[in-house]
Amino acid sequence: MRAFIFPGQGSQSVGMGKTLAETSPAARAVLEEVDAALGQSLARLMAEGPADELTLTENAQPAIMANAIATLRAAGIDLAGKARFVAGHSLGEYTALCAAGTFDLTTTARLLKTRGLAMQAAVPVGDGAMAALLGADLAVAQAVVDAAAQGEVCAVANDNDPSQVVISGSKAAVERALEIAKEKGAKRAILLPVSAPFHCALMQPAADAMAGALAGVAMAPPAVPLYANVTAEPVESVDTIRELLIEQVTGIVRWRESVANMAAAGVTHFVEFGGKVLGPMVKRIAPDAQVTNVVTMDDIDALVKEI
Template structure:
């Protein structure tokens, strides 16, 4: 039976995430130390002590990556295995580390830079994101197209058949939210993020990020890793810089990616990292695969039947 590991994205963070693993496993403490050294900021303080820092994008991204990678390390040491890998947005970096295409230290530095560029990409108040629940993708795409004639807005995330995220100018997102409500969307929720991620408003940030990617060495992948941009396996490691650059300004095709993994033989999924958002998304995409999640040691022990 093939198992897919999927890794948490931004928005899953909370103060104290990973603390139980940190207290119980030396390998987790070593991972935190390596990450802190890589970016020159104390990840222990950020994750366990500072409510503001954990939600500041330049810190949030390395923090989630560190917690997810550390938990996976323990899971593998304890006997779990994966056959294919993916993540939501930021989580794709954890997947690339897991697939040994990217060193953990380089990944932490990259997402710290990525978070900083994303945080500063658009002046405060000029861009936003919102989740639209209860409308199909084609309906939301039509709304974005209609509104974009006057205010830029785009479909940023295909999370499930009935949960989509729009991103763009504040006026554009607000207008889509109004129209979605009139079209009988169940709910429209503004996201607590610091900018219009996965939209063309991040193009200058993506161009700058592409320069940082040039200095990083990528290795051959040991397992299939799936791209948010294409919803397909990376063909090889030479495609990584281009697809990670595009990911900042492109739709995250999570639903299509999970369906492709199932088509490629995945029969079970384990979400690794803070929260259980991806587990709930996968359930909404295909109930037959019965996803699990690991964010606490007892969940890992249960999966191992201990």
């Protein structure tokens, strides 16, 4: 049994999508549709940079989605016939829903542009921070943020795998957490080069913006169930998906639990489209699972032959 999974922010790189678009008409059509939806040449930015502009949240989010969907469509795979579930990390949840037919491509691109702008605008630059706790599990991370908050926002943002948890919040609280993490046994605690504190209560203005954006869009039930970030459980109801996408902006990404629950449900093969970020996490969560990363045309050709 397979699950198709889709990466989140941080997986962008200059050159992404370029060879796909040159080689596959289906991939090129994806990038052209996204450009038209956004009224900008995102495909050129993806192919040529500059890197600092591509890394901007408002560009990185639709770019990562476009690249993953281009990869999937270049493969020409019938998702419902080849995958039992879909899942995505943070913004990757929108990609997963696009792949499963809940949102069309144009809608997905516009939602992610709105989401990126709203998340960036929610907190003034410099007021928030995020940090990765390495060699720490969820229980340790929760103890760290509880001790570090001291009346400010400090929360677990991403429970990525058994040895990597990301925290988020006000800058002072996250900086306190760096020292506390070492005292509580984390191997390393490092600030992340991000422009905003994602997946914590400081993102409430962005959650409100997404509530408005999602209220008016057409949605269809996904072709296969989505394992949702905030519940780590499968969901198919359109109304529930909408609510969870809003909650996701401020809520924890329960990736470790999602993968573990998919494995417990019988998934033995995880296929990551458009990146190589989630695969290593999956192997740390479900060591016996097969993981395939699909990024290049050679990867696509190998996958098509395999499945």
